[in-house]
Amino acid sequence: SVDKGVDYANYFCTYSFLYHQKEMLSDRVRMDAYYNSISQNKHHFIGKTVLDVGTGSGILAIWSAQAGARKVYAVEATKMSEHARLLVKANGLEDIVEVIEGSMEDVTLPEKVDVIISEWMGYFLLRESMFDSVICARDRWLKPTGVMYPSHARIWLAPIKSHLIDQKRDHYDGTMEEWHGFIDDTRNSYGVDMSILTEPFTDEQKKYYLQTSLWNNLRPEQVIGTASIIKEMDCLTATVEDILVIKTQFFSSILEEDTKFSGFGGWFDVHFRGRSESPATTEIELSTAPSIENGTHWGQQVFLLNSPIRCSKGDNMNVSFVMNRAKDNHRLLEAEFGCEFKLASGQPLQPFRKKFFIE
Amino acid sequence: SVDKGVDYANYFCTYSFLYHQKEMLSDRVRMDAYYNSISQNKHHFIGKTVLDVGTGSGILAIWSAQAGARKVYAVEATKMSEHARLLVKANGLEDIVEVIEGSMEDVTLPEKVDVIISEWMGYFLLRESMFDSVICARDRWLKPTGVMYPSHARIWLAPIKSHLIDQKRDHYDGTMEEWHGFIDDTRNSYGVDMSILTEPFTDEQKKYYLQTSLWNNLRPEQVIGTASIIKEMDCLTATVEDILVIKTQFFSSILEEDTKFSGFGGWFDVHFRGRSESPATTEIELSTAPSIENGTHWGQQVFLLNSPIRCSKGDNMNVSFVMNRAKDNHRLLEAEFGCEFKLASGQPLQPFRKKFFIE
Ligand SMILES: Nc1ncnc2c1ncn2[C@@H]1O[C@H](CSCC[C@H](N)C(=O)O)[C@@H](O)[C@H]1O
Numbered sequence: 001s002v003d004k005g006v007d008y009a010n011y012f013c014t015y016s017f018l019y020h021q022k023e024m025l026s027d028r029v030r031m032d033a034y035y036n037s038i039s040q041n042k043h044h045f046i047g048k049t050v051l052d053v054g055t056g057s058g059i060l061a062i063w064s065a066q067a068g069a070r071k072v073y074a075v076e077a078t079k080m081s082e083h084a085r086l087l088v089k090a091n092g093l094e095d096i097v098e099v100i101e102g103s104m105e106d107v108t109l110p111e112k113v114d115v116i117i118s119e120w121m122g123y124f125l126l127r128e129s130m131f132d133s134v135i136c137a138r139d140r141w142l143k144p145t146g147v148m149y150p151s152h153a154r155i156w157l158a159p160i161k162s163h164l165i166d167q168k169r170d171h172y173d174g175t176m177e178e179w180h181g182f183i184d185d186t187r188n189s190y191g192v193d194m195s196i197l198t199e200p201f202t203d204e205q206k207k208y209y210l211q212t213s214l215w216n217n218l219r220p221e222q223v224i225g226t227a228s229i230i231k232e233m234d235c236l237t238a239t240v241e242d243i244l245v246i247k248t249q250f251f252s253s254i255l256e257e258d259t260k261f262s263g264f265g266g267w268f269d270v271h272f273r274g275r276s277e278s279p280a281t282t283e284i285e286l287s288t289a290p291s292i293e294n295g296t297h298w299g300q301q302v303f304l305l306n307s308p309i310r311c312s313k314g315d316n317m318n319v320s321f322v323m324n325r326a327k328d329n330h331r332l333l334e335a336e337f338g339c340e341f342k343l344a345s346g347q348p349l350q351p352f353r354k355k356f357f358i359e
Numbered sequence: 360s361v362d363k364g365v366d367y368a369n370y371f372c373t374y375s376f377l378y379h380q381k382e383m384l385s386d387r388v389r390m391d392a393y394y395n396s397i398s399q400n401k402h403h404f405i406g407k408t409v410l411d412v413g414t415g416s417g418i419l420a421i422w423s424a425q426a427g428a429r430k431v432y433a434v435e436a437t438k439m440s441e442h443a444r445l446l447v448k449a450n451g452l453e454d455i456v457e458v459i460e461g462s463m464e465d466v467t468l469p470e471k472v473d474v475i476i477s478e479w480m481g482y483f484l485l486r487e488s489m490f491d492s493v494i495c496a497r498d499r500w501l502k503p504t505g506v507m508y509p510s511h512a513r514i515w516l517a518p519i520k521s522h523l524i525d526q527k528r529d530h531y532d533g534t535m536e537e538w539h540g541f542i543d544d545t546r547n548s549y550g551v552d553m554s555i556l557t558e559p560f561t562d563e564q565k566k567y568y569l570q571t572s573l574w575n576n577l578r579p580e581q582v583i584g585t586a587s588i589i590k591e592m593d594c595l596t597a598t599v600e601d602i603l604v605i606k607t608q609f610f611s612s613i614l615e616e617d618t619k620f621s622g623f624g625g626w627f628d629v630h631f632r633g634r635s636e637s638p639a640t641t642e643i644e645l646s647t648a649p650s651i652e653n654g655t656h657w658g659q660q661v662f663l664l665n666s667p668i669r670c671s672k673g674d675n676m677n678v679s680f681v682m683n684r685a686k687d688n689h690r691l692l693e694a695e696f697g698c699e700f701k702l703a704s705g706q707p708l709q710p711f712r713k714k715f716f717i718e
Pocket residue numbers: 012015016024025053054055056057058059060075076077078080102103104105118119120130133
């Protein structure tokens with residue numbers, strides 16, 4: 001179980017700044033997707049009750065009210081709730097939108113709702129583990145006929161080329177070189193031999209520079225092989241159990257001649273489809289795939305090998321993938337890739353495994 | 360009272376990285392001061408018992424043992440204690456130095472000690488409020504005849520000139536300009552009027568860019584007036600009460616012709632003097648004053664006015680100063696300056712007050 005104060009210090013605190021909310025509110029791809037999914041599917045909202053899980057500035061609650069909702073419960077854990085309340089009032093919606101400050105897990109609503117809307121997606125979809133709170137809300141407060149916004153989510157992985165690791169490796173090498181100078185200085189000037197700490201220091205720096213996945217805005221041409229869906233979720237039925245561990249296997253073929261396999265790029269998409277008994281009129285997609293015109297603040301999550309592998313069209317790989325939550329922080333993730341790479345000729349390369357921290 | 364988990368997340372966690380300990384261990388001015396204070400005052404250590412409060416990598420405990428201590432208790436709250444233990448062993452001192460993992464406040468020692476050594480100083484001396492833990496250790500574990508390392512501490516303030524505020528103001532202006540564009544976009548594209556949030560957003564950004572004191576390495580010539588000691592502490596007798604609130608008044612004359620008063624620079628020094636019954640043979644000073652050759656990782660704390668005041672030699676000011684701990688984090692500080700500025704001619708300028716967050 002999680003200490004609330006610690007969770008606040010590590011996670012919620014950033015959301016209490018308008019500056020951070022503004023970053024999300026300025027992400028046009030994100031905004032368009034939610035705005036269109038609501039305004040082009042008014043039948044889900046007109047006269048209905050809505051719950052916005054983690055309302056932040058209140059934007060999704062306000063759009064829901066503008067689309068004709070009878071009542072919107074807008075729950076927010078941080079003091080951002082006060083700003084949301086101001087914004088609701090300034091837009092003349094205080095009779096419809098009720099802002100409630102509190103953790104979703106602790107809040108009691110006066111009624112069940114027809115729609116749960118939430119923007120709960122973290123980097124690589126699952127970082128932040130906020131979907132747990134949406135599941136909790138759904139199981140307690142969604143009517144049996146209710147609709148989830150978004151309704152579906154998927155995680156993708158694909159082999160990529162990237163130069164980022166060169167930079168990281170340079171920084172790592174520089175840090176280690178400096179360390180060795182430091183060891184000498186400390187011995188010579190202060191009579192203490194610190195070389196026993198070289199191993200743990202190396203581990204610490206390797207983790208930081210080489211084993212932590214990176215946020216990056218990939219260009220589409222950096223994807224050099226087929227992309228695979230490694231997880232699909234129906235937001236209406238998914239359980240915490242389903243997302244606690246993502247364990248899968250996928251296959252990818254290199255699609256480009258004479259290139260470099262530098263690692264994997266990961267992203268997600270979500271869809272707003274309503275539910276089969278009450279489908280969306282217009283299905284909206286929010287994709288965070290590599291894109292030139294339609295990048296998002298989520299970018300992609302990049303998992304880089306220590307040294308790239310030269311490869312070419314027709315080469316292929318079998319990849320095992322496991323992703324867990326970090327032991328000491330349930331909102332962070334750890335992923336392990338196992339990769340069997342085969343040249344088009346059929347010749348296998350040395351298989352490898354690599355573990356990454358998603359921090 | 361403080362939640363330990365939250366205090367760990369906000370404060371201690373950085374100290375659990377070797378990278379951060381190395382930054383302190385690479386600060387030559389800091390290292391030389393402690394090393395010399397120990398090695399040039401061996402009479403305080405030979406055959407004595409020592410307590411190192413917050414041993415980190417273990418460096419001060421090791422030096423104390425090398426100087427001839429009979430027994431050193433080295434207390435460290437974070438997992439850095441494991442590295443300290445390794446380092447002690449690698450330097451053949453495991454029979455003398457006992458590394459104890461735990462908060463100083465919770466630890467029980469088998470005996471009282473002759474010396475308490477600690478490097479507890481934060482930015483502007485008191486940020487981090489770690490001296491509280493040293494006081495607690497002293498009151499429980501120091502023999503009546505015991506010695507404190509360091510033995511004395513002082514905080515200084517002086518008027519300075521600086522261009523930093525121009526940059527900060529530019530960033531602030533840029534952020535606000537962007538905000539106004541964002542307000543327009545959100546109204547036009549998404550039908551929501553966010554202008555009610557302009558006031559709280561302005562407050563948030565002002566606090567961040569203009570009301571937060573800055574870390575800076577001042578050049579000595581940036582100090583344009585007389586420096587004042589605003590606090591003196593005898594580490595043997597100071598109480599938490601004494602450092603909870605620093606409230607004082609000081610006077611400063613401008614020493615430079617035709618210059619700009621941009622705000623105040625703050626720094627500290629500590630001395631290693633032993634105690635009157637058992638003085639140091641060689642008194643060592645550790646100063647973090649502006650310096651070209653002897654800068655420290657503490658730099659100086661800089662408190663900048665929104666716009667500088669033109670001034671000249673002979674102008675002078677009367678300054679009231681109050682510093683408190685932040686309400687929601689006892690390790691952070693808030694300071695308020697009230698300033699009555701008088702030209703050499705005797706003509707007073709408009710007095711002003713400004714509040715700063717030390718984060
Ligand atoms: N369990 C929980 N209970 C209440 N609020 C939560 C929560 N988990 C996360 N949040 C809040 O959910 C928000 C996610 S960010 C999305 C904000 C807003 N819905 C928008 O789309 O712009 C943050 O403000 C965060 O503080």
